[in-house]
Amino acid sequence: GTDPDRFAEEKARGLTIDLGFAATTLPSGAALSLVDVPGHVRFLKNMLAGVGAVDACLFVVAATEGWKPQSEEHLRILELLGIGHGVIALTKVGPADEDLVDLARLEIIEQVEGTFLEGAAVVATDAPTGLGLDDLRVALDDLVGATPTAMDHGRPRLWVDRAFSAKGAGTVVTGTLSGGALRVDDELAIHPTGTAVRVRSLENHHASHLELPPGSRCAVNLVGAAHDEVVRGDVLVRSDQWHHTTVFDASLQVLERLDHPVSRRGAHVLYLGSGEHPVRMRILGPDALEPGSEGSVRIHLPRPLPLLPGDRFVLRESGRSETVGGGEVLDVDPTEKASAARPDRSVDRVVKERGWVDADELERLTGERRDPDVDRWVVNPEMLHGTLERLRDAVDSVGPLGLELSRLNPFERAVAGLLGDAVIEAGRLVPVGAVDPLADHPFVAALAASPFTPPGPDGVDRGELRELVRRGDLIEVEGIFYSASAIDAAARLAARLLVDDPDGFTVSVFREAAGNTRKHAMPLLSHLDSTGITRRRGDVRIAGPRLPVL
Structure with a gap:
């Protein structure tokens, strides 16, 4: 057997003060992990630290003492924690006479009525003589068979109930694993500090493993944290999950x-x-x-x-x-x-309160994975319908020019492709069948007809100007609009002037060659400089890396 009492004071006083740990193999061959928790009310917080992740309980009542106030409190705590399966061990029946044992059994049955332990096996035992221990093992085997196994959701979490330093190994933490498997070399974090650690090795029941499933008692040898940096109540997880x-x-x-x-x-x-x-x-x-x-x-x-x-x-x-x-x-x-x-x-409530929820975030919030409705989002149906209707109304209101996608919020951009009566063209959401109102635009033609002395945009809609600039039909420099062909013509003009004088040309030389004024020449030269066609050196422009070859 295993004595789970680890401290000298526990052995001297004959009672459990802190958590103890043991393991056994049942007649069926099933391995069982046991967490021994204190019974005395003074050590209740240690008891609570040990029962947070258990699947079932072995509830101990001594025949010599009967049902005590702490028995009642422990039972209520187990119920509050959702424990649903258990076996009752009626211990120390050796020193008690038959009447006392029968009285203790009846009292137990009465006290557990209406709880998850109602109808549970009550096994009379006496450890010194071995009385009832075989029956207890059989009852524990039945308990293991009736208790649901821990589910693997791929999200391991281990609440640390003990941390210590092992000679030659370093920091070791123990706990009951839930949510997912742990593997050697897993990258994890200790919270709430957020310290990044790596799993060097894993043990269960003193045997080394490369992987342990949820529900296992684990001893995890960690790299990246000193043992005094980890305390009971810390938790080991993959942070992003x-x-x-x-x-x-x-x-x-x-x-x-x-x-x-x-x-x-x-x-x-x-x-x-x-x-x-x-x-x-x-x-x-x-x-x-x-x-x-x-x-x-x-x-x-x-x-x-x-x-x-x-x-x-x-x-x-x-x-x-x-x-x-x-x-x-x-x-x-x-x-x-x-x-x-x-x-x-309810997951639906979480989605409804938020409207739009990233599918990965929804899984972190609820533990449930849902396929996205739109792009990467799970969307409340009412919110999705409302967004589509507002977007449809907005497209209808702006006419054939449509809406710039860049001006939409992320949710509107995500549903833009779901509108049956609008399509995405050149970065805009436009009605199906709409004729491009900017094709052969008269202002573009006017600029092309006078490339180096462009007229002003008097009477031209500002939205149309922005769209013509976005399309590249117009180039705006210092508040003056030029046609794209004017920029190309200016680049060729600069190239010809540099053929004539490789040392560079001045603003006045360029202005005279272009037949315009300084008002229009300076913005053109500024644009040529910024695009690498020319470079300014003092008062002259010289060839840049993107100067066209004549």
């Missing part, structure tokens, strides 16, 4: 045995995963929740944690040293004001 939150909405089931309502007042402490976190809490809706009732709450964490809807927690009030209740995370990134929030685990 999780939403790290400091505020979440949740359900809260208040324990019936409380003698007062629960409100936002109080020094509340949240137990989630393997961690203990002081939190601020607001009741959503009423001012308080009565004992035995259930409601919604908004919880503010002191540091960001990678959470997911469905995560379970226990809430205690440190001032009264009592367990208040517990519940389930519903929304890891609430967008509604607390006064209007109505949280649940």
Whole structure:
């Protein structure tokens, strides 16, 4: 067997103080990991650190002591954490007489009535003599067969319950793996610090593995962090797969045995995963929740944690040293004001509240993968319909010239291709069958007819000017418009002048050759300089790398 008590004080006092760990192989050959948690109320926070990721429980009641207050509290905590399967071990039956054992059994059956342990096997055992241990192994085998196996969603998360330094290996952390498999050489991060680490090696039940599935007790040898940089309550994840939150909405089931309502007042402490976190809490809706009732709450964490809807927690009030209740995370990134929030685990609600959600972000927020509706977004149907209608109205209002795609927001650009009565042409969304109103535009013709002394754009619509410039039909330099052919002609003129005088030409020489004034010559030369056709050297222009060859 394995003695899970690791500290001298535990062995001397005969009680568990901190978490202990053991493993066994059952008659079926199934391997079982056991986390031994303290029973005494003084060590309740250590108990809570150990039960956050378990699948089922072995509930221990000593025949010599019977059902105790901490038995009741532990049972309620297991229920709050959503544990649904268990076996009850009635221990120390050797020192107890038959009547005491029968009385203890009846008391257990009465106390677990209406809980997940109702109908669970109650196995009488006595460890020193070995009495009932074979029956307990069989009951545990049945328990393993009845307990659902952990699902692999490809998103591993390990809440650290122990960190230490192993000689010759370095930092080792332990915990119960959930959400996905871990492999040697995986790149992970420790949160909330965000320290990047790599998995050097993996162990389960003292055996090395290259990969461990979810549900495994893991000892993970890490590269990249010292053992004193990792503490119980930290969590090991792939950062980009999780939403790290400091505020979440949740359900809260208040324990019936409380003698007062629960409100936002109080020094509340949240137990989630393997961690203990002081939190601020607001009741959503009423001012308080009565004992035995259930409601919604908004919880503010002191540091960001990678959470997911469905995560379970226990809430205690440190001032009264009592367990208040517990519940389930519903929304890891609430967008509604607390006064209007109505949280649940519906993915459709998350999409509706946001309208447009990146599919990868939606998976981080909800744990559910949905195919995008438009481009990379999952879209609320009402929002999608509204966006399409607004875009259709906008296209109709601007006429055949259409809308510039660059002026649309990302969502409008994403749905532009879904409009059946509009098409994308040359960076614009135009009505189907529309005749290009800028074809053979008279202003372009006027500029081409007078390339070096262009007329002003009097009477020309500014939107049409912008579109002609965007198309490259016009070039605007210092507020003056030139035709594209004028720029080409100016480049050829500069090339001829440099053939005549390779040392360069002045502005006046260019102006006289172009037959224009300084007003039109200077912008042309400035454009030639900026495009590499010419270069300015003092008062003259010389050949640039893009000067055309005559």
